[in-house]
Amino acid sequence: MAARRAESMDLSEIPPSTTTISTVAVQAGRAKIVLAVLRSSEWVRVRVHQMEPDLMDVGSNLEEALQLQREHEQLIARLKSKEDEVHQLLRTIDAQADQNRSQVDVHNAMADTLAEAWKDLNDKLAYRGTLLEQSVGFHQSAQDLASSMEQAQKNFSKVPLATDVETAQRLLDQHLDMKNSILETSKATLDMGQSLLDQIKEMGMHADFANLHATTAACYGIEHLLELLHDRRRHLEELWNQRKIRLEHCLQLCQLDQEVNKILEWYRGVGNNYLQNTELGNSYLEAQHIQQDHNQFEAHAREVQESMLGLLRTADGLLRRASVDAEGIRQRLIAVDREAESFSNRLDNRRKNITMAVAFFRLAETALNKLGEVEFQLNNMDLPRNSAELAEQHSRLSQAIVDYSTEATHEGRLLLERVSSTDQGADGVRRKMDELLTKCTLLESLCKARRAEAWQRSQEYLTYQEKYNSLQTWLLQIGQNIVSRHNSMGTSLASAKDFLEVHEQLDEDIRDKNAELSALSAAASRLVQSGDQAGQQAADKARDIEHQFQRLQRVVETRIQLALMYVSFHRLAQQLSSNLDALEHIVRSETEDLQEITDTAVQNLREMFSNTRHIFDDLNLKGNEFLQNASMITDDSSLDMRGPVQTVERILSDSRFSSVVNYWEAWEQHVISSKQFKSQWHQFVQEARR
Incomplete structure (x- = not known):
């Protein structure tokens, strides 16, 4: 088809012995076409004498493309009205053939040639209509893409960051959806432009020399627009990535803030409620159960502490990036860390109190059992009242009373010194101490012979x-x-x-x-x-x-x-x-975008x-x-x-320190190299844009 269209326009093959038997001129706005119907001894052809704009001119923007399309459609409509003139020529040729039977074959060939030439012309104009339709579609898509990218760029700077996890996640999802949408539109637009460009180049390969400049100009215009779209998309991708990093960091900050609040609530709720319970038990068995419960709670508290340390590391990682301001979260984490330290000290104090209570009740109950044996001996001693043997036994048992009770009473006094005098949780310890001291006083009062002997000294x-x-x-x-x-x-x-x-x-x-x-x-x-x-x-x-x-x-x-x-x-x-x-x-975690780590963070x-x-x-x-x-x-x-x-x-x-030193030195060198590359690349881009 392209070869046939080119054939109808190739004037180099038209011999000079031709006669213009008719001229057809059509104009619609700036669009104009002048056709010459040429005749030789054996054929009749239609030659495009003048066409404005050029066949390859498809417009450099949407407005031009639409204008060219409207004018082309009007031109086609008006040209169609000229078909009667062509048909009249065909009828004239047919009539001549009837009058001159000896030239009937020649006249029939002329009629066929004229009909074919007219059809080729209409095919060519229809093809231009297709190009213009593609051009309008391409420029419309390019304009929509440019508008979308401009709106996206405005959103990047105007839409504020979120302050809660739900909003942060929604903004990030919207950002990704917007990016995917624009990328899809961009791909479709670039594909349309490339298709239009390929068709113009294909048509230009069969055009005569006079159309080469128009082909080159049309290709340049489309290629220039494609390059502009490429550049703008690349620039927008940089902004996309920057915005994406900010949104991801914002989401991380909100999640971090959420986790920080959970830990704070745990310390102020579960932790404080637990520590408000100062119960130390009433016996060795009860104290042991309290100790077991405390050990379980302390294990859970260590898990919370580990979670908090992880949050601190996450906050430090975010602070190392230039794209976010996590200082507020960091300050809150410091406050949580202080609260955790205070809680840890109180928890440790509680652990020591429980440990001492377990030891005290064990010693006190052992002492009371031993004192019970002493009491049994005192109540069942069958010796003369004033005998030296009775005095000796009473003296021995009196010392045994002291020996059995001293460690328990010492442990009890130390424990009671640690707790508040109004602490009801230690009432069981106080009662056990009173029971022990009362028992010692009672037994000591039974050792009368020892005191009688003592008065002799x-x-x-x-x-x-x-x-x-x-x-x-x-x-x-x-x-x-x-x-x-x-x-x-x-x-x-x-x-x-x-x-x-x-x-x-x-x-x-x-x-x-x-x-x-x-x-x-x-x-x-x-x-x-x-x-x-x-x-x-x-x-x-x-x-x-x-x-x-x-x-x-x-x-x-x-x-x-x-x-x-x-x-x-x-x-x-x-x-x-x-x-x-x-x-x-x-x-291990900071392995990407190392050039984005701030110099201050590197120094820290x-x-x-x-x-x-x-x-x-x-x-x-x-x-x-x-x-x-x-x-x-x-x-x-x-x-x-x-x-x-x-x-x-x-x-x-x-050897862990040595291993981490090696990791650190390699990582530090990687950061330096990344920052140098970023600086050199930025300088290269700046110079390329000049």
Whole structure:
């Protein structure tokens, strides 16, 4: 078809011996076509003498394309009205054939040629109509696309970010839907433009030389518009991605805010409600059940704490991006962190109270059982009332009463000192203490023979003996017993802190005994001066117990020094682990769009890494110091250092720090490279647009 259309326009094949037998001129607006009907001896052809606009001119915008289409349709309609003239020519040729039978074949050929030429002309004009229809469709689609992109760009800058999860998700969905819609429209528009361009080029390949310029101009106009659409879409894609990142970060912030509120509500609701319950039980069994429930709650509280740490890392990640302002969320997270720390301290205090309550009820119930045995012996003792044997038995049982009850009453007093005097949760402890003390008082009153024997001794000796027995009982039942029972620092920060707290309290109690030791020494000196036969023995016993207290104090002080180092080591280990977790999270999660991380964020991360290295160095110093001091202990055979030493050695030998350092250095270099590439690319784009 294109070859035939080109044939009808190829004037190079028309011999010069032709005659114009008719001219057809049609005009519609700026559109104009002048046709010449040419005749030679053997054929009749229709030649386009003049056509405006050119066949290839399809308009450079929608308005032009529509105008050309309207004018073309009018031109076709008017040209159709000229068909009668062509038909008249055909009738004339037929009439001539009838008059001259010898030329009938020639005339028939002329008629066929004229009819074919007219048909080719109409096909050509119909093809132009198709091009114009495609041009209108393409320009209309391009205009709609441009309008959509302009509206989208306005939305990017005008539509505010959301403040809740539902709205943030809806805005993000709308943004993605808008992008997909525009991309689909863009693809359809570009396909239409490319199809129009291909058809013009195809038609131009069969046009004569005079139409080459028009073909080139038409192609250039469409290609230029396609390039503009490409450029605008690329620019919009950059804005799309920026907006998408902002919307995604906004959604993350809203979700983060939602999770923060949940944690705050948990601390202020579930957490506070739990801690308002200060019940410590009425017996050993009840206290154990309370302890089991507390352990379960504490495990859940640790999960909440881990969730909060995860939120902190997420907030830090968002703050590293230039596209969002998460400072408000960060401040709220800091507030949550403070509340969590306060809650953790209160929870730890509750744990210690429950632990002490369990220990107290166990000791108190054991003591009451033992005192019941003493009571049975006192009530069933068949000895003469004033006999030395009865006095000796009463003295022994009186000391047993003190021995059995001292540790329990000491634990109870420490516990009651920790809680408020108005705390009803400790009423069970108070009742058990009253029961124990009442039982001791009752049994002590039954030891009458001991008191009768005591009156036979001097008042000075009685004073001395009372002081000595009190100190001796405290030393054995409290001091040495605590040192013996609390003989390991454990393998965690919590156990190390408990160990330290117990020994700091014991150290304080030992110092409080100095006044009693001085009073005992003075009482022994008075016995010696009075010439009492037991004076020298009393002085020797006073010196001996003073030496035992001094040794106990040295052991406790050494333990405190070790525990301080051990607690400090564990705190450093926790800080190091937390920092390594944060750095590892960063280098593993921040793998895309590294060039978008702000310089301030990079600097903060470098400071964090530097701080982590300092913590690592301090950890090694503190750990080695602890190991060195632990190896020098010689006067504390009951202290078990195997667990703590192995824990310190294991932490010091951990290679995680080295691994994270390697990850960090590679990640930092990647960030630097990404930022350099972004800078170079931006410079390249700026220069390309000049």
